[in-house]
Amino acid sequence: MSATKIIHSIPSDPLTGAISVPVYQTSTFVQEAPGINKGFDYARSNNPTRKVLEDVVAKLENGHSGFAFSTGLAAIDAVLKLLTAGDEIVAVDDIYGGAYRLFTHVYQKLGITVNYVDTTDVDNVAEAVTSKTKLIWIESPTNPTLKVSDIATIANIAKSVNALLVVDNTFASPIAQKPISLGADIIIHSGTKYIGGHSDLVAGLVVTKTEALSEKLKFIQNASGGVLGPWDCFLTIRGIETLDIRYKKQCENAYKVATFLKDQESVQEVFYPGLEGHKNHEIAKIQQNGLFGGIVSFSLFNDTQEAANQFVTSTKYFKLAESLGGVKSLLCHPAQMTHASIPREVRLKSGIKDSLIRLSCGIENAEDLIADLSQVFKEINNTKEVLFV
Numbered sequence: 001m002s003a004t005k006i007i008h009s010i011p012s013d014p015l016t017g018a019i020s021v022p023v024y025q026t027s028t029f030v031q032e033a034p035g036i037n038k039g040f041d042y043a044r045s046n047n048p049t050r051k052v053l054e055d056v057v058a059k060l061e062n063g064h065s066g067f068a069f070s071t072g073l074a075a076i077d078a079v080l081k082l083l084t085a086g087d088e089i090v091a092v093d094d095i096y097g098g099a100y101r102l103f104t105h106v107y108q109k110l111g112i113t114v115n116y117v118d119t120t121d122v123d124n125v126a127e128a129v130t131s132k133t134k135l136i137w138i139e140s141p142t143n144p145t146l147k148v149s150d151i152a153t154i155a156n157i158a159k160s161v162n163a164l165l166v167v168d169n170t171f172a173s174p175i176a177q178k179p180i181s182l183g184a185d186i187i188i189h190s191g192t193k194y195i196g197g198h199s200d201l202v203a204g205l206v207v208t209k210t211e212a213l214s215e216k217l218k219f220i221q222n223a224s225g226g227v228l229g230p231w232d233c234f235l236t237i238r239g240i241e242t243l244d245i246r247y248k249k250q251c252e253n254a255y256k257v258a259t260f261l262k263d264q265e266s267v268q269e270v271f272y273p274g275l276e277g278h279k280n281h282e283i284a285k286i287q288q289n290g291l292f293g294g295i296v297s298f299s300l301f302n303d304t305q306e307a308a309n310q311f312v313t314s315t316k317y318f319k320l321a322e323s324l325g326g327v328k329s330l331l332c333h334p335a336q337m338t339h340a341s342i343p344r345e346v347r348l349k350s351g352i353k354d355s356l357i358r359l360s361c362g363i364e365n366a367e368d369l370i371a372d373l374s375q376v377f378k379e380i381n382n383t384k385e386v387l388f389v
């Protein structure tokens with residue numbers, strides 16, 4: 001979808017001609033007679049501002065319907081409610097920490113089994129599925145080591161066992177990647193990240209491929225009720241208007257930052273799918289429309305939390321904070337922050353080392369971001385004997 005199409009998929013208000021989408025801050029809608037209304041009856045079931053967002057997101061992702069939730073995790077939770085006790089999930093091992101916590105500490109005790117595998121090797125997925133597998137759950141690229149999985153091939157594996165393929169498309173965004181067009185059945189987004197894009201809201205989105213799935217999701221959304229409020233729907237729509245230009249700038253900045261990091265003495269490894277040396281570079285290139293995302297992770301030769309702490313508290317423009325995808329650059333230390341709920345052994349197995357630092361590049365000037373990181377490395381090199389050897 002071109003930037004033009006995205007912008008013009010957002011309708012002006014049919015009632016007044018307002019060019020921006022009105023915020024329908026209302027809980028209920030007046031009816032002419034019982035059951036006779038203008039398509040809206042109660043704001044949990046539907047809301048005109050939310051409807052615009054849901055329709056736009058469905059179009060952005062080439063899906064049948066969209067659903068807006070209060071957070072990304074509420075969106076994930078709604079999808080998990082398609083399952084019943086005894087069902088199995090095959091999930092990417094490098095999964096978002098909050099999804100891991102939800103799977104392990106909420107759904108496992110309700111009788112859902114989750115089998116984590118490295119989905120970058122599709123053979124692992126083929127081996128892990130059983131007749132009880134109902135969902136295959138992947139993120140691509142993953143958080144924070146940016147592993148890329150072959151969505152089209154995994155979609156075929158899902159079909160062969162009658163399971164649904166769910167893709168968390170938060171990192172790639174609909175600008176870089178269209179999982180439904182590659183064969184996925186359901187897409188989820190943390191709208192908090194690139195789609196919202198300004199670090200000013202939390203939101204979750206689900207897009208379904210078929211009418212049958214849309215009906216099920218609509219039922220769950222209304223039955224469980226974790227919907228996004230009209231004001232946050234408005235902000236998310238406004239975010240979508242600039243998604244294309246923001247995401248492309250973030251990709252450009254991230255590529256320059258990754259290239260810079262690769263040459264630093266104190267850096268052990270750089271994770272960025274846009275680098276030729278990245279082990280999933282080839283599939284990323286094909287699958288992501290030549291856009292490799294705004295996130296870059298790296299580890300230090302001094303692979304300790306202390307070294308990472310010193311780094312993440314020394315930058316000026318990269319602010320130390322959870323979350324990603326906004327116009328302002330952020331950095332975080334996954335082991336102590338976003339991935340703190342994952343046991344150390346599990347974390348290390350999926351490549352999240354003690355010193356791993358994740359950068360979310362914003363839309364500042366690349367030279368300034370590089371200068372910011374550069375001054376930290378200079379400081380490190382001057383005080384080498386202290387922490388970074």
Ligand SMILES: *Cc1c(COP(=O)(O)O)cnc(C)c1O
Pocket residue numbers: 071072073074096098099139143168170171189190191192193202203204
């Ligand atoms: C942040 C995030 C989520 C969770 O979204 P919230 O809006 O924080 O609930 C899910 N998946 C990925 C990949 C994320 O980065």
